[in-house]
Structure formats: structure tokens, C-alpha cells
Amino acid sequence: MTDHDVSFLRDLDVECSFTESRREQYARDASPHHPSTPDAVVWPERTEEVSDVLSAAYERGVPVTPWSGGSGLEGNAIPVEGGIVLSTKEMTWVEADPDTLTARVGPGVVYDDLNEALAGDGLRFPPGISSGDVATIGGMIATNASGFNAVRYGETRDHVRRIEAVLPDGEVVEAGRNVVKTSSGYSITDLLVGSEGTLGVVTDATIELAGIPAEKRAALVAFESARDACRAVSDVIGAGVKPGAIEFMDAHSIELLNENRDDLTLPERATLLLELHGNTSGIDEDYAFVEGLCRDHNVVEWTEPGGAMADVWEARREALPAARAYDPDLDVAVIGDVVVPITNYPDIVERAHELADEYDLLVPLVGHAGDGNLHYTPLVDREDEDHVIRAMAYNNEVVQAAIEMDGTATGEHGVGIGKRGFMSDEHANTVDVMRAVKDAIDPKGLLNPGKVIPEE
Amino acid sequence: MTDHDVSFLRDLDVECSFTESRREQYARDASPHHPSTPDAVVWPERTEEVSDVLSAAYERGVPVTPWSGGSGLEGNAIPVEGGIVLSTKEMTWVEADPDTLTARVGPGVVYDDLNEALAGDGLRFPPGISSGDVATIGGMIATNASGFNAVRYGETRDHVRRIEAVLPDGEVVEAGRNVVKTSSGYSITDLLVGSEGTLGVVTDATIELAGIPAEKRAALVAFESARDACRAVSDVIGAGVKPGAIEFMDAHSIELLNENRDDLTLPERATLLLELHGNTSGIDEDYAFVEGLCRDHNVVEWTEPGGAMADVWEARREALPAARAYDPDLDVAVIGDVVVPITNYPDIVERAHELADEYDLLVPLVGHAGDGNLHYTPLVDREDEDHVIRAMAYNNEVVQAAIEMDGTATGEHGVGIGKRGFMSDEHANTVDVMRAVKDAIDPKGLLNPGKVIPEE
Numbered sequence: 001m002t003d004h005d006v007s008f009l010r011d012l013d014v015e016c017s018f019t020e021s022r023r024e025q026y027a028r029d030a031s032p033h034h035p036s037t038p039d040a041v042v043w044p045e046r047t048e049e050v051s052d053v054l055s056a057a058y059e060r061g062v063p064v065t066p067w068s069g070g071s072g073l074e075g076n077a078i079p080v081e082g083g084i085v086l087s088t089k090e091m092t093w094v095e096a097d098p099d100t101l102t103a104r105v106g107p108g109v110v111y112d113d114l115n116e117a118l119a120g121d122g123l124r125f126p127p128g129i130s131s132g133d134v135a136t137i138g139g140m141i142a143t144n145a146s147g148f149n150a151v152r153y154g155e156t157r158d159h160v161r162r163i164e165a166v167l168p169d170g171e172v173v174e175a176g177r178n179v180v181k182t183s184s185g186y187s188i189t190d191l192l193v194g195s196e197g198t199l200g201v202v203t204d205a206t207i208e209l210a211g212i213p214a215e216k217r218a219a220l221v222a223f224e225s226a227r228d229a230c231r232a233v234s235d236v237i238g239a240g241v242k243p244g245a246i247e248f249m250d251a252h253s254i255e256l257l258n259e260n261r262d263d264l265t266l267p268e269r270a271t272l273l274l275e276l277h278g279n280t281s282g283i284d285e286d287y288a289f290v291e292g293l294c295r296d297h298n299v300v301e302w303t304e305p306g307g308a309m310a311d312v313w314e315a316r317r318e319a320l321p322a323a324r325a326y327d328p329d330l331d332v333a334v335i336g337d338v339v340v341p342i343t344n345y346p347d348i349v350e351r352a353h354e355l356a357d358e359y360d361l362l363v364p365l366v367g368h369a370g371d372g373n374l375h376y377t378p379l380v381d382r383e384d385e386d387h388v389i390r391a392m393a394y395n396n397e398v399v400q401a402a403i404e405m406d407g408t409a410t411g412e413h414g415v416g417i418g419k420r421g422f423m424s425d426e427h428a429n430t431v432d433v434m435r436a437v438k439d440a441i442d443p444k445g446l447l448n449p450g451k452v453i454p455e456e
Numbered sequence: 457m458t459d460h461d462v463s464f465l466r467d468l469d470v471e472c473s474f475t476e477s478r479r480e481q482y483a484r485d486a487s488p489h490h491p492s493t494p495d496a497v498v499w500p501e502r503t504e505e506v507s508d509v510l511s512a513a514y515e516r517g518v519p520v521t522p523w524s525g526g527s528g529l530e531g532n533a534i535p536v537e538g539g540i541v542l543s544t545k546e547m548t549w550v551e552a553d554p555d556t557l558t559a560r561v562g563p564g565v566v567y568d569d570l571n572e573a574l575a576g577d578g579l580r581f582p583p584g585i586s587s588g589d590v591a592t593i594g595g596m597i598a599t600n601a602s603g604f605n606a607v608r609y610g611e612t613r614d615h616v617r618r619i620e621a622v623l624p625d626g627e628v629v630e631a632g633r634n635v636v637k638t639s640s641g642y643s644i645t646d647l648l649v650g651s652e653g654t655l656g657v658v659t660d661a662t663i664e665l666a667g668i669p670a671e672k673r674a675a676l677v678a679f680e681s682a683r684d685a686c687r688a689v690s691d692v693i694g695a696g697v698k699p700g701a702i703e704f705m706d707a708h709s710i711e712l713l714n715e716n717r718d719d720l721t722l723p724e725r726a727t728l729l730l731e732l733h734g735n736t737s738g739i740d741e742d743y744a745f746v747e748g749l750c751r752d753h754n755v756v757e758w759t760e761p762g763g764a765m766a767d768v769w770e771a772r773r774e775a776l777p778a779a780r781a782y783d784p785d786l787d788v789a790v791i792g793d794v795v796v797p798i799t800n801y802p803d804i805v806e807r808a809h810e811l812a813d814e815y816d817l818l819v820p821l822v823g824h825a826g827d828g829n830l831h832y833t834p835l836v837d838r839e840d841e842d843h844v845i846r847a848m849a850y851n852n853e854v855v856q857a858a859i860e861m862d863g864t865a866t867g868e869h870g871v872g873i874g875k876r877g878f879m880s881d882e883h884a885n886t887v888d889v890m891r892a893v894k895d896a897i898d899p900k901g902l903l904n905p906g907k908v909i910p911e912e
Contacts, residue, residue: 097799098694099690099694099798099799100694100797100798100799101693101694101696102797143639144637144638144639144643145639146637150636150637151636154637155637155639157643157646158614167889171885173884173885173886173889174883174884174886175883175886175889177795177862177863177864177882178797178862179795179796179797179827179828179862179863179864179867180606180607180795180798180827180828181600181602181606181610181611181795181827181829181867181868182600182795182864182866182867183599183600183601183611183650183866183867183868183869183870183871184864184865184866184871184875184878184879184882184883185650185871185879185883185887185890185908185909186647186650186651186655186890186893186894186908187600187613187646187647187649187650188886188889188890188893190613190643190646190647191642191643191646191647191893193643194639194641194642194643195642199642210696211696234555237557238554238555238556238557240557240666240667240735278738279696279738280736280737280738280741280742281736281737281738281741282734282735282736282737282738282739283736283738285736285737286736339633339635339636339637339638340635341556341558341634341635342555342556342636343553343555343556371635371636371637372635372636373637406633406634406635407633407635408633408635408638408640409640410638410639410640411635411637411638411639412637412639413639414639415639415640415641419640422640423640423641426633426640427630427631427640427641428629428630429627429629430629430630430631430644431641433623433629433631433644433897434641434642434644436896436897437642437644437647437893437896437897438642439896440892440893440895440896441889441892441893452641452642453641
């Protein structure tokens with residue numbers, strides 16, 4: 001990595017900083033990936049300012065890495081080649097349009113803030129991410145993020161109608177329209193979603209919203225074994241039910257959650273956290289139906305937490321901090337994120353457990369099970385090189401297993417740095433198509449370099 | 457257009473024809489666009505055969521136009537530069553996987569045949585197109601087709617998990633995985649959907665299915681005026697209800713339907729055809745709620761056709777033939793297809809009526825109203841040049857009006873030849889991004905030339 005001359009930023013009408021302390025804040029995201037310090041940070045407030053920065057940087061061959069909430073888990077926004085970090089955090093407008101069930105939003109709006117702003121209209125942006133207090137809409141679009149509620153409401157992609165973006169050379173483009181459907185040419189909108197700022201910087205978007213469900217019913221279900229819990233999930237989804245959320249936590253995870261919170265004493269068993277959403281009385285029929293499907297698989301305890309559900313959710317959201325807090329000598333080596341076809345969910349969970357034994361690792365498992373999505377966080381002593389190497393080998397084997405089960409290497413965290421090495425395994429020669437697209441849109445390779453597309 | 461030497465096809469192991477009578481069958485689709493006869497037609501049965509044809513044609517600079525059901529309404533598959541038409545009609549496999557609610561399908565499977573094959577498992581591919589007896593899955597993917605049921609179930613795009621495609625040079629690629637969500641790099645799947653065979657030939661796909669709804673309730677609702685009907689639609693959708701279908705037909709269309717079928721005597725007024733789908737008792741609540749919303753807008757007659765609904769649907773599916781049959785001296789000049797934000801639906805319908813008066817044209821209107829989708833079919837005497845010119849001017853003005861209302865020039869029929877001229881109006885400089893992608897993937901411009909992307 002070389003230092004870039006970024007003094008030209010002083011001549012632009014955009015807030016920027018060259019101080020080491022500010023730059024250091026943008027050297028790492030929420031992942032364990034190696035930090036890399038940018039040469040400057042800019043905080044544009046409007047699309048024109050983003051365009052000015054990009055065109056000036058493009059002319060001079062200076063890399064620009066867009067930065068959203070900084071909550072990325074795969075090093076997605078780490079400026080590995082230095083240059084400029086472009087933070088969108090000042091671009092925070094929200095214009096809801098309840099009549100079309102959409103909102104126009106700036107990329108810097110934090111997920112929870114957006115939903116707070118929408119709540120008055122009975123609406124929400126529904127993918128349901130764990131890091132909603134930090135992650136922004138721009139980042140969610142960049143990684144096609146999703147979470148707890150994707151099983152019913154879909155990924156970020158499913159909600160993006162229109163994107164305004166600035167291309168690497170500073171040109172401003174608008175992709176998509178505020179319509180529910182279109183067959184008007186290539187979907188540049190869908191190309192930008194999930195491209196992690198390697199093709200353009202998202203400066204504005206029109207997103208579809210969902211109504212806040214009028215009714216919810218939740219259950220916490222402890223099973224005899226992880227396999228039982230996962231089979232129940234597979235049955236529920238296979239039956240065509242779309243719960244609002246269906247989370248899997250293995251016994252290790254529950255143990256960590258209990259240790260992390262004084263108010264929690266969940267049975268330390270493989271558990272499903274179920275939530276049904278509905279607007280009509282049909283929710284009770286669904287509930288009974290789902291309960292029946294689950295009880296075919298050795299349910300040990302079925303509880304309906306009612307008002308206490310908020311605490312359970314808060315605990316679940318803290319699964320990663322809980323893993324980090326479990327033992328002061330142990331840290332999370334990698335945050336795993338794979339998805340498999342729902343019928344293979346019991347197998348990937350079993351394989352993840354087997355491999356934890358093989359590599360002698362403590363690996364709590366949680367997952368947005370209804371999506372076939374599994375997260376795992378091997379805990380290691382970072383001072384112990386062998387321990388870290390085993391965790392990396394573990395991650396490698398779980399991802400390969402997921403790919404072999406017709407799954408994907410990354411369900412919602414994006415590719416960033418961490419999953420680049422798996423792209424060819426998953427996509428084979430389709431990576432060349434991605435590379436051709438990248439080269440066509442960013443021929444100088446200046447936008448978020450070193451991410452998504454692997455080296456040739 | 458020049459003749460291409462396609463004799464090399466004789467050396468390939470693929471069924472082909474050079475006879476004029478066969479070639480003529482692939483000169484026109486279901487649209488009024490000018491025909492153009494290919495130099496040869498091939499009917500590959502397997503991906504390898506598609507690859508062989510494409511690589512041989514690519515080497516020799518011969519254009520190839522993929523052909524699906526031939527039901528395109530914008531000249532999407534007309535081989536405007538001659539060369540080879542590649543029909544996928546022999547590629548008709550269907551492998552349903554009820555446990556993952558998906559099916560692996562060949563591009564040549566006809567929509568209705570697919571749903572017949574899936575019905576035994578209680579499943580269907582739900583976009584609900586009018587030309588389901590002819591259109592194939594490959595064509596639906598090509599144009600991102602949708603229809604009656606998109607309002608609840610989404611477009612074709614929303615259902616495509618994985619595509620195998622052959623690139624212009626014959627390389628076989630696989631995009632996407634059989635998972636409900638992924639953030640693993642650029643979505644080449646979404647790039648291929650809606651690209652109308654200009655980037656690759658779809659040879660296999662994994663599509664998501666929906667359950668056949670356990671319960672349906674339908675209503676035919678005649679309103680005082682078109683504006684009343686459209687406001688009712690806007691209110692229903694704005695309230696967050698997702699009907700299985702909500703079709704608009706203006707008084708002209710109803711008149712045509714009545715004339716076309718002896719068994720039909722619908723009130724000749726602006727009408728909504730409503731269908732609610734559900735799996736639980738909640739459907740009755742939804743029905744009452746929707747009825748209440750509609751009755752705020754001058755309902756003249758509310759009927760629940762019950763078993764007779766099948767006839768109504770059949771009639772609605774015949775709207776285009778009915779328009780064509782209305783008067784032997786009049787033909788459909790153009791099949792309009794625009795989408796606007798739902799709140800603008802009353803305005804686009806009103807504008808379409810006003811313009812029909814201005815241009816002195818008979819223009820029946822129908823539309824998948826819940827999507828904000830409007831179809832219009834000006835009827836003209838093809839011998840009368842001025843009549844045809846007026847219809848073209850009419851189409852131009854309606855499309856421009858839709859674009860000005862933040863809508864799209866084509867909702868479900870694709871761009872083909874007919875909407876190419878509107879691409880810059882709708883997408884401005886984003887057309888350059890589309891062109892860059894096309895050039896990157898098809899540098900020789902041989903795959904379905906003359907479509908989607910306008911000339912520079």
C-alpha cells in the first residue's frame with residue numbers, strides 16, 4: 001500500500017480530515033480483519049459533493065472506499081489500498097410516502113432511526129438486522145443485508161426500487177423507478193445492490209416498506225437436539241408458512257446468552273425463537289399449525305413469552321457481544337455466515353458441530369434458520385497462533401460444506417475481504433462475468449479496491 | 457440486413473432447418489412489429505448444443521436470436537439482423553422439489569404446462585401471465601414477465617434463484633444458488649433476468665414456487681367511473697392489502713369482452729376484478745375490509761361470481777383476442793404496457809382516456825391495477841395510414857406521461873424493438889451503463905442484436 005496525495009480534497013467544498021486520529025477511526029470495521037488506514041476521510045452532505053470527490057480522485061488515480069455504518073463483518077469497507085474513505089453518514093434524509101408504501105432515503109440513515117421515523121405511519125423497513133443501531137441503509141444496500149425478518153419480508157434487494165449512485169468517474173446515474181415492477185432493460189438497480197461500493201456510491205434510494213404487523217405471536221421452543229430443531233424449521237418452511245422470524249440457537253449460544261444477561265435463564269438446549277406476524281385472526285391458526293409441526297420433533301419445552309419477548313430479542317441481538325464477553329481470554333476469530341437450501345439446514349448445522357469437535361473449538365451457532373442461514377463464531381485465544389489457524393481452517397471447511405450443499409458462502413454480510421477467496425468455489429467462471437462488469441464500470445479499479453472480485 | 461452464411465450448422469449435432477417455410481414461422485412474434493426472417497432455425501435439446509451453436513456463430517460473426525414461446529408483444533425475439541433463431545422449445549424438463557418449494561426447469565417449458573406439472577404437489581409458479589398457454593419460462597425470464605398475480609406474488613425476477621446460461625461466445629455459466637438469500641457478489645442472475653437474450657441464452661433455471669392458495673374469494677365490482685375504480689385500487693394497495701389479483705377493465709374493454717363471448721353480460725362500466733388468496737380464515741376479514749374501501753368510491757354493482765369466476769377469468773385472458781375480433785376492419789396497432797406508482801394510477805388512466813379522445817381513437821384499457829400496470833390497445837384500420845400514425849402518437853404520449861409520473865415505459869413485456877426509443881427518456885445516462893455491460897459481455901453484439909439498448 002502506497003500513500004496517496006489527497007491534498008486536492010482541500011480545494012473541494014466538502015468536509016474532510018487528514019488527521020491521524022480521524023483516519024484511524026476508518027481503518028477497521030466490526031470484523032476481525034486487518035485494519036488499513038486511509039489517507040483522508042470525507043463527509044459529503046449531498047450527491048454533488050460525492051460526485052466532486054469521485055471525479056477528482058478518478059482523475060488522479062486515487063482509490064475511494066465508501067463507508068456506511070462501519071458495522072461490516074467481512075472487512076467490506078476497510079480501505080485496503082488507502083486513499084480516501086468516503087463516509088455517507090451526513091446523508092440522512094427520510095421522506096416517507098405512506099400512499100405508495102415507500103420512502104426516499106439517504107444512504108447514511110441508520111436502520112433503527114429509519115424505522116423510528118417510519119413508525120408514526122405504521123410502516124417499517126423490514127429486513128431486521130442485528131446491528132440496526134449502527135448499520136445504515138447505504139451499507140445494507142451495499143451488502144444486500146438482511147436478518148431476523150428476511151424469512152417473511154425478504155432481503156434488502158427485494159425492497160430497493162430505485163437507486164441514485166455516483167459512478168467511479170463522478171457521473172451521477174439513477175437506476176430504477178418508483179414502481180413495483182418493470183421490464184425496462186437491464187436491472188442496474190439489482191447490479192448495484194450487493195456490489196459493496198465497488199461499482200458506485202449509493203447517494204439516494206427509494207425503498208419499499210412493509211406495514212407494522214397488527215398481530216404477533218411468539219414462542220421459545222427448546223428441542224431435544226439441534227437436529228430436531230433444524231428439522232422442525234425445514235418442515236415449517238416446506239409447508240409454506242412464512243413466520244415473521246424463526247431463529248435457531250444451539251445450546252452453546254443459549255449458554256452464552258444466559259451468562260451475558262442476569263435476567264435470562266433459558267433452557268440450555270437447541271432452541272427456536274419463533275415469531276408469527278399477521279393482520280388477521282389467521283395468525284392463531286398458523287400458530288397452532290407451526291406448533292404441531294414442531295412437536296413432531298422432540299420438543300422439550302414450549303413457552304410463549306408474551307411481553308418478555310422483547311428481552312429475548314434483545315438477548316438474541318447481543319449474541320455476538322455475548323460471544324465476545326464469554327471469556328476475557330477468548331475472542332471471536334471469524335463471524336461465519338452461510339446459507340444452504342432449507343432441506344440441508346439440519347446437515348450444515350450438524351457439520352458445523354462435528355467440525356467444531358474435530359478442530360477442538362468452542363463454536364456457538366445461531367442462525368436465521370428460516371432462510372437456511374447459519375452464523376458461527378469460533379472463540380479463540382488470539383495470542384495462540386495455532387488456535388487462530390484452527391478457527392480459519394474451520395471457517396474454510398464450513399463454507400466449503402455449504403457450497404457443496406448447493407449453498408452460498410455469504411448470506412447477508414457480503415464478500416468484502418473475508419469471502420473473496422470463496423468466490424471462485426461458489427461461482428466458478430461466473431466470477432469472470434462479474435469481473436467483466438467491474439472492469440466495464442470501473443476500468444481503473446479505484447472504487448473500493450481489493451473487495452468482492454478475487455484477483456485473477 | 458444481409459444474408460448470413462449459416463451452412464456451418466449442418467456440421468453440428470443439433471436439429472436445424474433452412475427451409476423458407478420453417479424460417480418464416482420465426483419471422484414475427486405476437487406483436488404488430490415488422491417481421492424479419494432468419495437464415496436458419498435451430499432447436500437444441502441440451503445446454504451443450506446451445507453452446508456449440510453459439511460458439512460456432514460467434515467465431516463467424518453470425519447473429520443469434522433466442523426464441524421462446526413467440527408470444528412477445530414488443531418484437532423481443534424478431535431476428536432483425538437475420539442469422540440464426542435459436543428455439544428453446546425442446547428444453548422442457550421440470551424437476552419439482554416440494555421440500556424447498558423450488559423447481560428446476562428448462563427454458564422451453566410452457567407456463568401453463570409447468571403449473572399443471574406442479575399442481576400435484578400443491579404448488580405453482582405464480583406470476584400469472586395472460587399468454588400462459590404459449591409463453592415459456594425462458595421467455596418469462598428474458599422479459600421479467602408478470603401478470604395477474606404479480607400484485608401478491610411478484611414478478612418473474614422475484615422467483616429466479618439460479619440461472620444456467622450460455623454466453624455469446626458459447627461459454628456456459630451458472631449464476632446464483634438454490635438459496636433464498638445471498639450476498640455473494642454481483643447478482644448476475646438479476647442481470648440476466650430481463651435482458652431479453654441479449655447477454656446470454658438461459659438454458660436452465662431454479663425457480664421459487666408458491667403454494668396453491670387454500671382459499672379464494674372473488675368479486676366483480678362495477679364503478680360509476682374509471683376514476684372511482686382506480687382510486688379504490690390505490691386505497692386497497694395503500695392499505696397494505698395484497699390481493700391475489702386486482703384487475704381493472706374500462707367500459708370499452710367490458711363491451712369488447714361481452715361481444716366476444718355469448719355467455720357474458722357484464723355491466724358495461726369501469727370494473728375491478730378482485731381475487732383474494734389465503735390459507736386461513738383471515739381471508740373473510742380481508743374481503744370485508746377491501747369491500748369497505750371500494751364502497752367509498754361509488755360502487756354501482758358488487759357481485760361475487762363464485763363458480764362462474766373461471767369464465768370471467770377466461771374472458772379477461774381473452775381481452776387481446778377480443779379487441780382483435782371486435783371489428784374485422786380494425787386491428788390492434790400497439791399493445792401498450794406502462795406502470796406508474798400506485799397513487800398515479802387514476803391519473804394515467806384518465807390521461808389514457810383523454811388522449812384517446814384527442815387522437816380520435818377507440819382504445820380499450822385493461823390493467824393489472826394493483827401493480828399500477830396499464831395496458832391499452834388502440835384499434836386502427838391498418839390500410840389507413842393516418843389512423844396508424846395517430847395510434848403511434850397516442851402510444852408515445854401515454855408512455856411519456858407514465859415516465860413523467862415516475863413510471864416505467866414497460867411493465868412486463870420488455871423492451872424489444874418497440875420500447876427501445878423510450879429507454880433514454882426513462883433511464884437517461886443509465887442507458888450508458890447498460891450499454892457498457894452489454895459491450896463487456898457481448899463485445900461483438902451478436903446476441904439478439906437490435907434490442908433493448910438503443911443505438912448510440
